[in-house]
Amino acid sequence: MKVQNCTQTDESGVKQPSRARLRTPIREQQRLDPSEREAIIAREAVSFFAEHGFEGQTRELAKRLGITQPLLYRYFPSKEALIERVYQEVFVGRWKPSWEKIITDRSVPLKARLVHFYREYAEVILTYEWIRLFMFAGLKDLGLNARYLKMLRERAFEKVIEEIRVEYGRPSTRELPITVLEIEMVWGLHAAIFYLGVRQFIYSMSLETDVNSIIDAKVATFLSGVCSILPAKAAV
DSSP: OOOOOEEOOOTTTTTOOOOOOOOOGGOOOOOHHHHHHHHHHHHHHHHHHHHHHHHHHHHHHHHTSOOOOHHHHHSSSSSSHHHHHHIIIIIITTTTTHHHHHOOOOTTHHHHHHHHHHHHHHHHHSSSSHHHHHHHHHHTSHHHHHHHHHHHHIIIIIHHHHHHHHHHTTTOOTSSOOOOOHHHHHHHHHHHHHHHHHHTTTTTOSSSSSSHHHHHHHHHHHHHGGGGGGGGOOOO
């Protein structure tokens, strides 16, 4: 699994954001056009809120950027608008449509598809910024988590359940609605992988083996047990 270049390893082996990264104050970048300046503010906001939570003050963010707070508000008229941009950058913008094709490509065995999807997904979400922003957003009750999880259910979970039903010869989700237990089982798999990031970036606990090996084992365990809660096969 790839490691972001903006991290460094502490004594426990946990990846943390590099505090040595040099920032050039926006006021020194006189030749940047407005869209470039806006992008710089958005990127720094991602890092800032990941470190301090969404309670972090925009005046502190402006100071960190080397600009005035009024100038920051010229690009983002409110803190809410800035947080929405962070949501779009981190949670929506990093979602890859190719993942949905991986899940539904029946030319590949189901286990291999799920492993492929979750290995790629883990590279995106198991980062300092992603995990901490998601946790902070939930604690702040900003509604961002509910929006993301709705997207996740529609783009991934429901597709996974359809493919599992096909694998085990069960009725399509078009014929028989997805059950609560099916969703819960997929949630369990997904949450177990997400928790690897919580251990690293919330609890500061390093993993004792590589992420891909853990994902492989969790997918195998999931598939070995999920059949028991699927709808019965249609009568012949």
